[in-house]
Amino acid sequence: MKMENLPVNSLSLDFLTEFLISLEKLENDRGCRGVILTSGAPKIFSAGLDIMEMYGKSAEHYAEFWKAVQEMWLRLYQSNMVTIAAINAISSFLCQGSSPAGGCLMAMSCDYRIMAENPKYSIGLNETQLGIVAPFWFKDTMVNTIGNRATERSLELGLLYSPPEAHKIGLVDQPCPSDITKSMMRKPTVDRLLAHRESDIQNFVSFITKDSIQKSLQMYMEMLKQRRG
Ligand code: CO8
Structure with missing residues (x-):
């Protein structure tokens, strides 16, 4: 499933609604055993919750939005499919990038996370940096992924991790070369044959x-x- 809510795949109400419909379709498809969640945005896996949905709107709107965020987590975290977050870039197929807060939650709700090794990319629950306390189910998802002590440190400081750091603490299961590295290594030979x-x-x-x-x-x-x- 390739997310394309450009420019940064922020999790807006419309996007979450569409995401849930697509996920349900796959869940109901008996031929589908797994899903790779990735991004069609050029640099970003997901910028997390859409800040515009949490600003200057009515209480009813906030409630509807938050329910959709809950639903996204409930469905993804309990999915009957094998779920993989591909936070990386291979040619034009997979995505690149950063995954703060809600994007990180989305990735952590998958069974396995692959992230491109690009020094510009980062992942983490950075709510503290925005003056927000991570809800218990954000926190618990992180505890279940990287353990209590690492979560405590991560949430208290609102840390965003580079791919090697994220791999070291288990937030990312598998680092992989980004398209830049891959392209750098392979492109000259490919170009030579094409010419x-x-x-x-x-x-x-x-x-x-x-x-x-x-x-x-x-x-x-x-x-x-x-x-x-
Ligand atoms: N929501 C809405 N719009 C966004 C968001 C976002 N999360 N992130 C970026 N945008 C918008 C920008 O405002 C900009 O809009 P415009 O073009 O109109 O000016 C456009 O997307 C592009 O952004 P940038 O120019 O910044 O693009 P970059 O490629 O330079 O950077 C980043 C992309 C790294 C994603 C950067 O934009 C960024 O850091 N964004 C903020 C990400 C963030 O902090 N997300 C956390 C959101 S909060 C959350 O997910 C959990 C909250 C839990 C609440 C619990 C309450 C109890």
């Missing part, structure tokens, strides 16, 4: 059509046949 694709085909054809090569292949096939008896 010389036709000549590479010609090379192969002229090599494989050589009598000596054809003879070797024939002998090899016969040897394999003999080995099989």
Whole structure:
């Protein structure tokens, strides 16, 4: 499931409503055993709860919004599917990025978290930085993920962790190279083949059509046949 509430995948009421409908569809699909939760936003997994939904609105609106946040957690945390949060970037398919507060809750509600190793990315429950106390079910989800002491420290200081730090404390299960690292390592070779694709085909054809090569292949096939008896 690719989240695309641009620019930062903030968890607005509309987004949460759509998210819940999509999750329910997958839950009801007998052929679907798991879901990879990721982002279509260029740099962000999710910016957490949409601050605009918590500012200058009516009490009724706040209640409706909070109920949707609860529902998101209840459904995801108790999902009958295998759930994976992919907080990373592989070509244009997976997402990059940061995952503060509500985004971190969403990721922690999954069974497994993979995060791209980019020094610009961060994850954590940073409510304290906004002057907000994390609700007990945010806190408990973190305790169940990284333990009591690490949660205490994390919440009291409103910490956002880099991918290696998050991996060290168990907030992230598996770090992986970000698209930047992957691209840096592989792109030159890919580009070289793409630029010389036709000549590479010609090379192969002229090599494989050589009598000596054809003879070797024939002998090899016969040897394999003999080995099989
Ligand atoms: N909600 C709404 N809008 C947001 C949010 C958000 N959480 N985050 C960013 N935006 C908006 C920005 O205002 C900006 O809007 P505009 O273009 O109109 O100016 C746009 O998204 C892009 O933002 P940036 O320019 O900042 O984009 P960057 O790529 O530089 O940074 C970040 C992206 C890292 C996500 C950054 O925007 C950021 O740190 N945002 C704040 C994230 C945050 O602190 N989220 C926590 C929200 S609170 C929460 O989830 C739990 C609350 C629990 C409440 C419990 C009460 C009891």
